[in-house]
Amino acid sequence: MMKPVFMTYTKKDLINLAVCMVLSVLVIPSFITTEYWYTSILIPWLCLALATIGQQIVMGYTGQLALGAAGFMAAGAFAMFNLILRVPDLGFVGSLIVSGLIAAAFGILFGLPSLKVRGIYLMVATLASQFFIIWMIDKFGWFKNYDSSGIITAQDIVILGKPFTTPLAMYFVCLAVTTVLTLLAMNMARGSTGRNWMAVRDMDIAAESMGVSLLRTKVQAFAISAFYCGVAGALFAFCYLKSLEPVAFDIKLSFKILFMCILGGLGTINGAFIGAAFILLFPVLLNAIGNNVFHGAIDATIISSIEQVIFGGLMIIFMIYEPLGMAKLWENIKQKWKTKIPSSTNLKSSLGKKT
Amino acid sequence: MVEELLFFMEVLVGGLLAGTMYSLVALGFVLIFKASATFNFSQGAMVFFSVLAFVGFMQDFNIPFVLAFILAALLMVVVGLCTERFVLRPLMNASEDTVLMATIGLGYVLEGLAQAAWGVEVRRLDLGIGDFPVPWIADNLKLFISALDITAGLVAAIMIIGLFLLFKYTKIGLGLRAVADDAGAASSIGIPLKHIMLLVWSAAGVVALVAGCMWGARAGVQFALVDLALKALPVLIIGGFSSIPGAIIGGLIIGAVEKVLEVYIGPFFGGAIEGWAPYVLAIFFLLYRPEGLFGEKIIRRV
Numbered sequence: 001m002m003k004p005v006f007m008t009y010t011k012k013d014l015i016n017l018a019v020c021m022v023l024s025v026l027v028i029p030s031f032i033t034t035e036y037w038y039t040s041i042l043i044p045w046l047c048l049a050l051a052t053i054g055q056q057i058v059m060g061y062t063g064q065l066a067l068g069a070a071g072f073m074a075a076g077a078f079a080m081f082n083l084i085l086r087v088p089d090l091g092f093v094g095s096l097i098v099s100g101l102i103a104a105a106f107g108i109l110f111g112l113p114s115l116k117v118r119g120i121y122l123m124v125a126t127l128a129s130q131f132f133i134i135w136m137i138d139k140f141g142w143f144k145n146y147d148s149s150g151i152i153t154a155q156d157i158v159i160l161g162k163p164f165t166t167p168l169a170m171y172f173v174c175l176a177v178t179t180v181l182t183l184l185a186m187n188m189a190r191g192s193t194g195r196n197w198m199a200v201r202d203m204d205i206a207a208e209s210m211g212v213s214l215l216r217t218k219v220q221a222f223a224i225s226a227f228y229c230g231v232a233g234a235l236f237a238f239c240y241l242k243s244l245e246p247v248a249f250d251i252k253l254s255f256k257i258l259f260m261c262i263l264g265g266l267g268t269i270n271g272a273f274i275g276a277a278f279i280l281l282f283p284v285l286l287n288a289i290g291n292n293v294f295h296g297a298i299d300a301t302i303i304s305s306i307e308q309v310i311f312g313g314l315m316i317i318f319m320i321y322e323p324l325g326m327a328k329l330w331e332n333i334k335q336k337w338k339t340k341i342p343s344s345t346n347l348k349s350s351l352g353k354k355t
Numbered sequence: 356m357v358e359e360l361l362f363f364m365e366v367l368v369g370g371l372l373a374g375t376m377y378s379l380v381a382l383g384f385v386l387i388f389k390a391s392a393t394f395n396f397s398q399g400a401m402v403f404f405s406v407l408a409f410v411g412f413m414q415d416f417n418i419p420f421v422l423a424f425i426l427a428a429l430l431m432v433v434v435g436l437c438t439e440r441f442v443l444r445p446l447m448n449a450s451e452d453t454v455l456m457a458t459i460g461l462g463y464v465l466e467g468l469a470q471a472a473w474g475v476e477v478r479r480l481d482l483g484i485g486d487f488p489v490p491w492i493a494d495n496l497k498l499f500i501s502a503l504d505i506t507a508g509l510v511a512a513i514m515i516i517g518l519f520l521l522f523k524y525t526k527i528g529l530g531l532r533a534v535a536d537d538a539g540a541a542s543s544i545g546i547p548l549k550h551i552m553l554l555v556w557s558a559a560g561v562v563a564l565v566a567g568c569m570w571g572a573r574a575g576v577q578f579a580l581v582d583l584a585l586k587a588l589p590v591l592i593i594g595g596f597s598s599i600p601g602a603i604i605g606g607l608i609i610g611a612v613e614k615v616l617e618v619y620i621g622p623f624f625g626g627a628i629e630g631w632a633p634y635v636l637a638i639f640f641l642l643y644r645p646e647g648l649f650g651e652k653i654i655r656r657v
Contacts, residue, residue: 065452117641120394120455124588125641128634139625251582255459262456305471312463319457320445 017183024175029168038167039240045273045280046174047236052260052272053185054228059258060267061194062221063201064114065123069257071130072226073233074249076103078143080234081244084155085145092159096177096234103230104223106133111222115215118204130254138246152244154237170239177235181228186269188224197221198267259311263318265327274326283307365499366618367611372504374610375511376573379566380587381594381602382514383559388596389522390531390555391538393443394455397462399584401560403576404465405431406567410480410576411473424564431560432553434465439552466581475578480571482506507569511603514562518599531555535597589637595650604648609633 032038051069058066079099083090090098110129114122137143144152157164157173164173188194196217199207208214237244256279264275283304290303322328380402387395395401409427412418418426442461446454488499522528533541534551542548570580586609594605613629621628640647 065455113638113641117645119451120396120588121592121641121645124592124634125638127585127588128631128638131631131634135627135631139627251585258459301475302471305467305475308467309464309471310467312460312465312467315460315463316442316457319449319453319460320442323449323453 013186021179024179025172029171035167038171041280041284042171043167043174044236044240045276046171046178047232047240048257048260048280049273049276050178050181050235051229051232051257052264052276053182053269054225054232055257055261056267056269056272057185057189057197057228058111058221058225059261060265060271061189061197061201062218063197063204064111064218064221065119066111066114066126066222066225067123067251067254067258068110068126068128068130068133069225069229070233070249070251070253071133072103072107072229073236073253074137074246075106075133075226076100076230076233077237077244077249078137078246079103079230080238081152081154082143082145092157096231099234100227100231103233104227107222107224107226107229108219111219111226114218114222127251130251134246134249144244154242154244157238174235174239177231181231182269185228189269193220201267259315263311263314263325265325265329267324268327270330271325271327274330278326279311282310286310363615366614368500369504370611370614371607372500372508372610373614374590374606374608375504375508375603376566376569376606377586377590377609378603378606379507379511379514379562379569380584381590381606382511382518382599383562383566384587384591385596385599385602386518386555386559386562389535389599391443391552392451392535394451394458394596395559396455396458397465398559398563398587399581400462400465400469401431401434401563402567402570402584403578403580404434404469405560405564406480406571406576406580407469407473407478409564409568410478410571414478415473427564428561431564432557435553435556435560438556439549443552444549462581466578470578477575477577478571480568480576482568482572503569503572510565510569511606514565515599515603518558522599527551527554586633589633591647592637593640593647595647597651598647598649601647601649609636612636 028042032042051073054072055066055069058064076099079102080095083095083098084092087095106129110126113125117125141147157170159173164170189197196207196212199210199212200214200217200221204214207217233249237248241248260275260279261272262275263278264273265271286303286307287300290298290300318325380398383398383401384395387393387398405427408430409423412423412426413420438461442457443454446457449457482503488501522531530541530546530551531554533544533546534548538548541551566584567576567580570583574580574583587606590602590605590609592605593608594601594603613632616632617626617629
């Protein structure tokens with residue numbers, strides 16, 4: 001029997017969703033008119049946030065230290081390219097789903113070691129997927145349609161006969177996919193699936209003795225995570241890069257997504273969005289400071305080095321003071337506000353009673 | 356037939372000697388893991404940082420070779436000091452995974468600092484040892500083996516023996532082993548935890564510097580060293596995280612297997628399989644012997 005999809009949503013969630021939708025569908029397109037914002041910030045933000053949700057599922061929710069998100073993204077992107085090229089009947093949305101499934105197959109394959117090992121050991125096993133997938137795409141010409149230049153131009157996005165080629169249209173494509181998948185992820189995380197993941201994360205042996213199948217839960221988490229990364233990779237290549245090259249999905253991107261996931265807040269969906277926004281926007285800010293305050297006196301390579309130092313430093317600081325990341329920080333601030341206001345009103349009312 | 360065998364021997368010996376380079380990086384990991392049960396992901400960044408500082412001292416400040424080496428080693432002691440004070444001590448009671456992620460952050464900091472201080476271009480490091488076949492061996496044994504490989508092998512051997520003796524027969528080594536076994540119990544009987552940590556991180560820093568010199572002389576001092584150092588991870592999985600001989604044997608296995616596979620099987624797949632072959636080999640080890648060849652059996656208490 002199918003469960004109703006919105007079963008686990010409260011009134012507050014629906015209000016949040018409505019606010020987000022109004023902001024992203026009505027407010028942003030009418031206020032932001034420069035293409036730069038769409039092509040360089042909003043589109044990559046949505047794509048990377050989606051990949052970070054994938055990383056969250058396996059790392060934040062299931063507690064498996066994986067470091068191969070970019071590999072699965074590459075699998076999704078190149079699957080997309082080949083599906084549109086070779087099976088044009090599938091359409092854009094169909095190809096997107098199938099390429100996600102192909103990435104999920106890789107996720108299952110490389111997630112299998114998680115049944116035996118954990119922590120750093122698992123990290124090394126997932127590194128194998130990262131290097132293997134990139135190598136495979138690079139070495140077998142078929143995946144790249146025997147293109148010798150190394151960089152392939154992505155096909156135009158066509159949905160139901162309509163081209164989606166302007167930055168705004170691509171933004172809406174990314175937004176639609178991200179919204180649907182985010183809602184699904186939240187639903188899974190709150191339902192029995194997510195409870196199983198978290199049980200395995202918190203204490204796998206206890207979870208197993210409670211009747212949670214480790215095999216099923218872990219493989220499921222890896223498959224779903226890789227699905228998200230695959231779809232994100234396809235969008236990343238088709239909407240943001242507009243080209244496909246294996247180098248774009250190297251280990252650095254995997255680390256970037258890991259940082260987004262951890263700094264944003266492990267085990268939270270909104271942490272994925274916060275983390276992705278931070279990692280994307282911070283370099284922009286730093287460059288702006290470099291250009292406007294120091295008028296380009298600081299070399300661009302030095303700025304990117306400083307950026308690296310700050311990311312690393314933040315990682316250490318967060319691990320020491322708030323291992324649950326920015327999402328938790330935000331939660332704490334909200335909590336402070338909430339407790340402040342009622343306590344003062346309580347005080348007044350209790351004072352009122354006395355007199 | 357003889358020629359084929361000679362060629363195989365050459366590939367094998369070349370691989371084994373190149374493997375000692377991985378061992379040198381892995382050695383730093385093992386040192387820290389042995390003494391603090393911390394997995395130091397930043398070891399690769401430490402290799403890059405130390406050797407870049409070394410080359411920077413020599414080329415930018417014209418400091419002589421030996422003095423620059425000592426300065427770089429001192430710098431690594433300072434790095435160890437800061438790491439102990441600002442990263443490890445606050446994370447004393449944190450879970451393994453948290454510390455691991457903090458060391459990933461530390462790696463980022465070191466890479467960024469090194470590049471901010473010394474620039475991003477590839478630098479040449481000349482140790483005075485050429486990366487070409489030794490004529491004597493080429494003439495007498497008909498094997499072409501690089502002088503640099505042999506040096507790396509010798510350096511690795513010396514360091515292993517030194518560290519082995521240190522761990523086995525000195526009071527410091529005893530303290531190190533005690534801390535590794537149970538940090539709380541060790542500190543309660545008066546072993547200074549702080550000093551032990553500082554010592555171990557400094558030692559790992561110096562090992563990183565030596566490894567960096569070997570790698571830098573071969574491939575140039577550049578950012579790619581960090582990625583090369585990642586290959587020390589499969590080495591550790593094969594050898595076991597807490598075993599110094601394991602790091603060596605693991606390095607030798609990875610070096611030999613990767614070279615032999617690349618030469619004999621690589622051409623069928625378009626080459627460059629050494630990029631992932633070590634990791635896949637590590638996966639097979641994980642499935643059958645997760646603690647590695649020499650590691651202590653992993654026991655998880657519930």
